[in-house]
Amino acid sequence: GTERHESRRIDNQLRGRAGRQGDPGSSSFFLSLDDDLMRIFGSERLAGIMDRLGLQEGEVIAHPLVSRSIGNAQKRVEGRNFDIRKHLKEYDDVMNLQRTEIYALRQRVLKGENVKDEVLDQLAAYLEDTIYKYTADGKYPETWDLNGLYDELQTRCGTTYRIPESELSSKTQDALFDDVWKDVKQHYQDKEVRFGEDAMRRFERGVSLMVIDNLWKDHLYEMDHLKGGVQFRAFGQKNPLYEYQREGLRMFEELRSSIAREITGLVFRLEAVEEQKAPIAPPSSEIHSDFDIFTSGAAPQQAPGPQPRRQLITNRDSGGKPQPVHVGKRVGRNDPCPCGSGKKYKKCCGAT
Template identity: 40%
Template sequence: LMEKLGMEEGDPIEHNLVNKAVENAQKKVEGHNFDIRKHLLEYDDVMNKQRSIIYDMRKEVLAGESLRDMAMEMADEVAEDRAVRFAEEKGHPEEWDFPALRDAVFSQFGFRLEIPEGEVQGLTRETLADRIGEGARSAYRKKEEEYGEDPMRYLERMFLLSTIDAQWKDHLLSMDHLKEGIGLRGYAQKDPLKEYQREGFDMFADLVFRMKEEALKRLFHVKVQREEEPAQIARTMPSAARRVNLSRGDISRAGVTTQRHSSKKVWRNEPCPCGSGKKYKKCCGMGT
């Protein structure tokens, strides 16, 4: 076409229709790219808000001298969750699953919930949560009396930090998986961005509660070994159990003394000691 028009290579093509078509195409491409960057920023804004909350939690843990009050507030929240989970609001207290509740409380706080049969009738969700919370506080005070307040303050900080970091890493991976497949919601006539924001909020709420559960479980079940305990265990062990002697030969004398061979060792190419005149390897030593 260019040859028929008599145009040479490198000549500019200038026409109002051509210029307008190129300009419209460029606007569409740039607008499409702008929408992509805008959506990316909107998706990233969800993670930025969650990240700021987690970082504020870490700063609070690092800056606080005593995290006992924070731990007890978490214990009250988890106690309320256990009461709501196992105590049906419309059901009578006699129909509640108390064995499963006791197991759940022991798994979380490390103590057995005891409720007299005469007090079951007047229980409500609120009073049950208060009983669990009081039991958790009592169990925690016993740990402080047993191990000391300073070690418990140190454990509170370490357990909270490690739990926040570990759970946050898992959450980032889950959010990446959600983001990869969220575009398919468009086939169901749903806005992928709104679905991502909604499901991301639900996942973050579960994350925060899991952090509290895991940190409290580690705090209430921790066992601190004192320095004198290994030495005390060694002193209480029988002397025979502490002394182990390895021996060869007579098994009946194992652990008492080491068996020694008094006779001279006979090498394979030496004359056999039986007096046959053959080499040891051809005579008595054939099976060795």
């Protein structure tokens, strides 16, 4: 071999390929202190030893100490490469868990299994997040942002649910969720009956795939940005891997909430529109009299009433035999006008 590789596996492959038949033999590698492996690990130390021993340049050195030094350098390189791969895998595990969940959801939608159940689960998740968002300031109903909650529910779900004044003081978050869920689910069932179950399932499948794909692509882009910038948190005495895991989990929770919110809004925004066909105009039966543009100065008046359709072909005699068409000489634009005015044709009759 002309050099030693940084991985012992590659050197062993070279030895194996040189003697595939099982014959006894030996292997020799010719190295230089300028090789990458020797330059990175131990070349300066070996060069100093050679200078002290008085070895000349180009002299062959064969000693077990050199082989052991090279083997130790290979072990250090392999350990460094293993740590790099392990570090990258720890980052990839974060995305792999998210990818597994999103792809499983998308695969269920593609197979058409329990599309309605998936949509109802997304609807329930959206209602839970929304109710907690507007009622999380305090446990007392008087501190809830009910106007914001009503506007959100009416915009996304089309429901006009309101808490009765007599029940407001005793209402809890769980009871509020049950009431809103009952009202929204009834609205969903009415829409399903109005559009038909098959049409509703097709629409839900298409909406789910569109929302998941678009939001997942945006999430991947944001995760790439996070991975590129989280390394700088090491300057603040923070572990970049832990920060990446924590921020990635938070962003994934936001992704799931966004998926539920968008699917809910599109499903309840569906409305049936009756297709209106454009009226077909009846064929015109108006008859125009003969009109000569060169002899008449005004357009002819329309007939006051329907008249029989005139014969379009006028170059026939009474017997029905067509008459020959006489074609005269073509007049050029700069030729004298045939009318005898003395002007060019383009300035006289040809101008019209």
